[in-house]
Amino acid sequence: MQKAAQQETRPAGRRRAPVVRRRGTSPEKTAQTRQTIADAALAEFLEKGFADATIESVAKRAGVAKGLIYRYFEAKEALFSAVVQQEIVHAHIDVDDSKKAAGESVEAFLRRTLVPSIRNIEKKSRADIASVVIAEGARFPALVEIYRRDVIDPLAQKIKRLALSAKKSGEIVDDHLIKNPHFLLAPIWAGIVINKFLDKSNPVDIGEMFERQLDMIFSGKGK
Template sequence: MAEEMIRQAEKPAARVRGPSVEKTARTRERIIRAAMDEFLDKGYADATMAGIAARAGLAKGTTYRYFETKEALFAGIVRDIVIDPLAAAHSRPIGPDESVADYCRSTLLPAMRLIEDKGRASIARLVLTEGQVFPYLADVYRKEVYEPFIDHLHQLAKMAAERGELKCMFLVDSPHLLAAPLWMGIVHNGLLKPSQQIDTAALFEAQIGLLFK
């Protein structure tokens, strides 16, 4: 009997297969989407990890395994919903015969057209309305989204200046001018006059026409 028990103990333990990469990615996406809905519905202050888990249809413990805090969840939202689409646009090099204006139209305008539908404008508005009370929100958005985007526009402005493609040289020192229609649309559509939406992409395209030859 003792020998049998020893043989059983010496048998290798059966492997417990963890969740697949695909399932893990799907669960993470569910949590991210649920967190965004919770933040936008209740505000960052009143959003809870329990509420996020309920929206995602998951146990609260599962949510904590993916994101330990609300702060980590917000950072995940910023990276998944805002940064990834912009990174895809930024990664495409400008063509040898392509003007900077045309490059902006082909890489940035598609993201502008979807800024409301994909929730990116709502995330920006959350930062605007709650960033002073929760500085972490503004810090994450500034470092991960705002500063890299302005730097990207700055590089494009310098390239256009070197090529003689600019109507307004002020853009080289203040690339924020090219981003202005984006923020005008975000503020107008969600905070100031949501009943009369303006087309952010159309504003951006018009600004390109005003700034570039």
């Protein structure tokens, strides 16, 4: 009753101020901002390397405030991880054994899925990102850990499963690829080192090297 009386004696026309609710950032806007920053970070890393890249320069490239970057990425290593995810992990390289068509051999599956990507590795940014890891990984171990965790280990595990399937079907006769799936990936790394560091004036065809490795593995010539 007392509460009701107080309400009745409130001066007429006096109303509570409306509550202003700010609209949060949409998921689409958040994703677009992250991509813009990651694109700027990619350009910065490829131009200057990891050591000389700065958050300030990334912000300037992206056209955003430096503080905004820290809302999405806590450090420069997190930016590098985002670049790896965007440019390599999500690059639609699907060699999961569950994607192999019925009756398709492992060799044919790898030639269909992996070879086209390897042939374009230098046309995209993937070889350049790997070269940053090679050049600066000793100084910045976090780069190696990011690349190993997000790229190398998942790919090696998928190749190992494919190697087990190939051994079971008789496509390969030994356990070399099962025990060391990096055997298949070795020409990629060799090609990147040659083209980016050892002999830039006489680059090798990384895609061709990879296909010849496939030939040796599945023909038995590499034994």
